[in-house]
Amino acid sequence: MAGCAGLSSHGAAVTVPARGRESAMDWLWMTAADLGRGIDGGRIHPVELAEAFLDAASDHPEAPRIYARLTPERARGEAMAAAERAKLGLRRGPLDGVPVSWKDLFDTAGILTEAGSLLLKGRRPERDAEVVVTATLQGLVCLGKTHMSELAFSGLGLNPVTATPPCINDPAAVPGGSSSGAAASVAFGLAPAAIGSDTGGSVRIPAAWNDLTGLKTTAGRVPLGGAVPLAARFDTVGPLARSVEDCALLLAALEGGRAPDLRGASLAGARFLVLETVALEDLREAPAQGFEEAVARLARAGARIERGDVPEVAEAMALAGPLFTGEAYGTWAEVIEAAPHLMFPRILERFRSGTHVTAADYVAAWQKLDRLRAAWSAKTAGFDAVLVPTSPILPPDAGRLMTDEDYYVTENLLALRNTRIGNLMGLPVLTLPTGQPSCGISLMGQPFREERLLRLGAAAERALG
Numbered sequence: 368m369a370g371c372a373g374l375s376s377h378g379a380a381v382t383v384p385a386r387g388r389e390s391a392m393d394w395l396w397m398t399a400a401d402l403g404r405g406i407d408g409g410r411i412h413p414v415e416l417a418e419a420f421l422d423a424a425s426d427h428p429e430a431p432r433i434y435a436r437l438t439p440e441r442a443r444g445e446a447m448a449a450a451e452r453a454k455l456g457l458r459r460g461p462l463d464g465v466p467v468s469w470k471d472l473f474d475t476a477g478i479l480t481e482a483g484s485l486l487l488k489g490r491r492p493e494r495d496a497e498v499v500v501t502a503t504l505q506g507l508v509c510l511g512k513t514h515m516s517e518l519a520f521s522g523l524g525l526n527p528v529t530a531t532p533p534c535i536n537d538p539a540a541v542p543g544g545s546s547s548g549a550a551a552s553v554a555f556g557l558a559p560a561a562i563g564s565d566t567g568g569s570v571r572i573p574a575a576w577n578d579l580t581g582l583k584t585t586a587g588r589v590p591l592g593g594a595v596p597l598a599a600r601f602d603t604v605g606p607l608a609r610s611v612e613d614c615a616l617l618l619a620a621l622e623g624g625r626a627p628d629l630r631g632a633s634l635a636g637a638r639f640l641v642l643e644t645v646a647l648e649d650l651r652e653a654p655a656q657g658f659e660e661a662v663a664r665l666a667r668a669g670a671r672i673e674r675g676d677v678p679e680v681a682e683a684m685a686l687a688g689p690l691f692t693g694e695a696y697g698t699w700a701e702v703i704e705a706a707p708h709l710m711f712p713r714i715l716e717r718f719r720s721g722t723h724v725t726a727a728d729y730v731a732a733w734q735k736l737d738r739l740r741a742a743w744s745a746k747t748a749g750f751d752a753v754l755v756p757t758s759p760i761l762p763p764d765a766g767r768l769m770t771d772e773d774y775y776v777t778e779n780l781l782a783l784r785n786t787r788i789g790n791l792m793g794l795p796v797l798t799l800p801t802g803q804p805s806c807g808i809s810l811m812g813q814p815f816r817e818e819r820l821l822r823l824g825a826a827a828e829r830a831l832g
Contacts, residue, residue: 391419395556399613402559403461406453413453413464417446417508420466424511424557432530433551435471437511438478442466445508452506461616461626463506468558470549471512472519472595473499482595483515483529483545485709486702496593498604498621502562505620510558513548517714519564519597520695521545522572522782523775525768528711535577536804540762543573543782549607550577560608560617566597567691568758568786570605571798575757575807580828581607582614582821583789583796585814589621598694600733601790611797611824618817627818629825635669637751637823639810644680646755646785657803658756661831665754668830672754677746679739683791684784686739689724689732690791696721697729713775736791743792744813752823755785757798757807785809797824799831 394402394416405411421439424430449464458464469475472482474492481487495503503509514530516523524547525531534542535554542551546563550573553561563570565583574581582605589604596602606617612629619626641647641662650658666672696703696718707715747753763778788811789796795817798807810827812820 391415394419395423397559398609399462399465399467399559400610400616402465403463403616406449406464407458407461409453413446413449413508414443416464417442417466417510420510420558427555427557429533429551429555430557433513433532433548433555433557434468434511435481435514435529435548436479438475438509441475441478441509442511445503449506449508459504459506460620462620464508465506465559466508466510467502467617468510468513468549468552468561469499470515470546470561470563472515472564473562474593474595475499475509475512478512480512480595482519483517483526485528486518486706487595492593494593497590498562498594501623502620505623507620513546513552513561515547515549516545516569517711518595518699519545519566519569520714520717521779522568522786523763523768523779524573525765526711527769528709531765534762534805537762539764539766541765541768543576543758543762545569546573546607550574550579553577553579553607553609560606560613562617562621563605563607564594565603565605565790566601567687567790568783570607571757571786571796571807571809572782574607575798575800576762576805578800578804579607579609580611580614580800581605581798582618582817584618584817585795586790586793588815588817596698598691598698600694601691611799611821611828614797614824615821618821627821629822632822632826633669634665634823634826634830637670637826638749639665639670639672640747640750640753641672641674642677642680642753642755642788643674644676644678645684646680646788648759649781650756650759651761653761653803654756654759654806657801657806658808660803661801661808662754664830664832665827668826673750677743679742679746680788683736683739684787686732686736687787687791688720689728690736692717692721693724693729693732694721696724713772740792752810752812752820755788755809755811757785757809758782759785761805795820797821799824799828802832
C-alpha cells in the first residue's frame, strides 16, 4: 500500500508514510518507552501507531470484553497533533504520541464514563478528569475506555452486568480487578499501557494475574478530580504496563513531571524485609513458589533479605471492613438504593455491608489506623522495601464464581488481602512478574517516594529476568 489515511483533529484526511505490516504488528508488543523512542527517532508515525492499535482492538475477538468503548476520533486527533509536534521537534515528553487505554471511571469529555455499572448507564461527562487533562497535555493518546469491576468494588474482575475481561493465562479464569480491562488491554496487545485505579489492589491484582508491571501510587499524589470514586481516602491512580521504565514514564505523564533516571539502578546493599505477618498465610503452591524464587534471585543480585513480623498489619486488616465498606456505601448509598436491582447481587451485598458502620465507628477506625501507620513507619524505616506476594492465589474460575457464593467471597477476600496492606499503610507499591504465570512480587516503599521505589524496581526487574 502507498500509505494510510488518518484524520486530523479537524476531521481532514492526512496521509502518513506506509510501514510494513510486520512492523505494525511488532508495535503491539513493544513497551511504551520503546514506542516513544521510535516516534522520537522518526521510525514510528503517531497516527499510524494509533491506527495499528485501533485496528487490533476492532479485529480482536476478545476486544468487546476488554474495551467498553474505543475513542477513534479522539485518538486520531491526538495522534495527529503529536505527529506535528514530532515533526517540529517540539515533543512534550518521552511518551508524546504513545496510545494508552483508560479505565472507565476516568471522566472523558463527551464520552460515556459508566464505571462498569448500569447505575451510571448513559453518564456522559462534560470535561476530562484532571489526570486525563494532564496526561493529554503530555501527549498520551486515548485509545478508549476499558471495562472494570462494578463501581470498582471487587478484586476479581468478574462483572456479569457489563463484561468480564479475559485473563491472559487462563481463558476460564477472571483477570483480576477492578482494573480488569486495563490489564487485559495490555496483555492482549490492544494497548501499550493502561491507566487504572487502586483502592485495595485494583492495579496490582490484574497486573500480577496478567504478567504485567503495575504501580499503586501513594494516596494523594495523583489528583482524583473527575475520577468516579469508591473510597476517596484510599483511591489512587496508577499505570499497568510492560516494564518499570514504562510505569516511571507514565507516572511522570500523569503528573506533568519528570521521570526518575533509572540508569545504574542496583540492588547492591539494598535491604528488603519479607513480611511474614498475614502476607504469607494460606499461599497457594504456585504463588508461594514464584515468590520464594523471586526473593532468591533478588538476593543473588545483591539485596540483603530479612524476614520478620509487623504485628500492626494484622490489626490494620481488621479495620478494612469499617473503612472500605463504610466509605464506599456512604458514597453510593443514594444511587444504589434507587435501583438496587441493576447491580450484581454479590457487589450489592458488599456495598450494603457498610450499612451498619456508624460515623463513630468510621472515625475511631481512622484514628487507630493513623497510630498503626506510625508504628509501621517506625518498624520498617531501616528497609528499602517490604516484600510480599502480590496475590496469594491464582486467578479463580469465572464460572464457579458465578454459581458458588462461598467460593466468590473467599477468593475475593484472598485476592485483596496482601494488596490491601499497601492501601491501609498508605504506601506506594510496585508489582513485578516473577516468571511464574499469574504470580507477582510486590515491593512496598515509603509514602511519596515513588522515585526511589521505581529505581529499586528497575534493578529488581533485571534480577528477575
